[in-house]
Amino acid sequence: MAEVTIPIGPQHPALKEPERFLVTVEGETVVGADIRIGHMHRGIEKLAEHRTYIQNLYLTERICGICSFTHTTNFSQVTEEALGLEVPKRGLYLRTLVNELERIHSHLLWLGVAGHEMGFDTLFMYSWDDREIVQDILENMTGNRVNYAYNAIGGVRRDISDSQAQEVLRGMDAIEERMKYYVNVALNEKTILKRTQGIGVLKTEDAKRLCAVGPLLRASNVKDDVRRDDPYAAYGEIPFDVITADTCDVHGQVVVRALEVVESLKMCRHIIKNLPTGDIRVKAPRKVPPGETISHTEAPRGEDIHYLKSNGTDKPERLKVRAPTLANILSVAHMLKGIYIADIPMVVAGIDPCMACMDRVLIVDKDKETSQMVEMDVLRKFGNEWYEKEAHR
């Protein structure tokens, strides 16, 4: 059968971000995939060189709106290391708390998007509604729903009051109740099993070879988590399990993310109950002595790396960010091979792609596309109808 190339994107309503795929198919089977990235390149690393460290805190926050806190944590950590600052314990605990709340909201968000991609819109509505509980907690604690501006170089900006701590605990109870339903859905619901099992297989050795990170790597049965392997903030003192799955497919990723939320709930409770007293931040000098520092954190999507080169002024000489989606995008190209066209949205959504994080210093292909573009939404509809029409599996 002759090979046909189908371009998908970049306008991409299902995932809310532009990206472009060139998928080569033989009949219904995908034989090759080429991914074009760079549509979101905003030149953030160059902008960072023209701003002071305090201004950069707000810039790095806006690398990505979903994992904003991980990026500021990372940037604070590289700067603190360059300055040789010791952050007070209470500050570290609060930083960890917001990191985990962010993981809960990001994973619930992903669960909804995954449900949407497989035509299970009820799950989409449910999980986004429950996500609002976390958003309310975050808004109450930090003052904003998405870009919190909670981190500061040398600690965090706001302390937590007793009533706020009680609200966090109440919210955790409410979400735990709902998580029982989601874990049950992830493990047993027929719609999810049919659309995810055996799809987008990434074997353990492939995952290691392609340098996958985060839930994708853990779904390929590799026990790897920055929070455990190289504890930052207060992670060294908080007990938690690293969740893995041995199915090595999209279903494994659903299960890993659902169970990670349950783990995060426990961690949040532990943090609130064992919150140390004392200061939340130390004053940081504006000028950073010359040096090179590197820091990594576990973002909801995987390992996120920041590198800083300082030169003694109040502005960085170089800031380099490696976001988790960039590490995972190679695995997507691998996972797409051999699947049906109808499964493409599931596999792409599976890694929880965050293009805003990724597209920073990449060489951009600016060729204008002349062929007909397929929109992801249209492809999602096609996939759902394709499975409805006849039992393909």
Next chain:
Amino acid sequence: MLENLVKWSRIKSPWVIHFNSGGCNGCDIEILAALMPRLDAERFGVLLQGSPRHSDVLVCTGAVTEQMKDRLIRIYEQTPEPKFVIACGTCAITGAMFESYNTHGGIDKVIPVNAYVPGCPPKPEAILDGVVKLLTSLKEG
């Protein structure tokens, strides 16, 4: 008579398409949150559409990167008349902090804009308010 009917149906069922022209995702998840059960934008007839050819309102976010500029214009041209554009978020309005070699500094530098919703990111309530204000202005004239 027919004119009134068309106007009524236009106000009662604004189908929106969401376009990210290079934002940070913050506005995008808030737009989705506005469509979720808590605020339930569907009670105003707002429905998220995948194709620009089926939609009336273009909700744009982001500071318009060089690569997305041509696509934004193309999506705008594909949307059938009458069409309305909402610039959602501070960087869709002015470019905000992303004023670099690769961005154009706002949606209205590239296509005409009917309504602006400020905030970084605007709360879902604010986005919904922007949509309702646009609809009210249509009703009045």
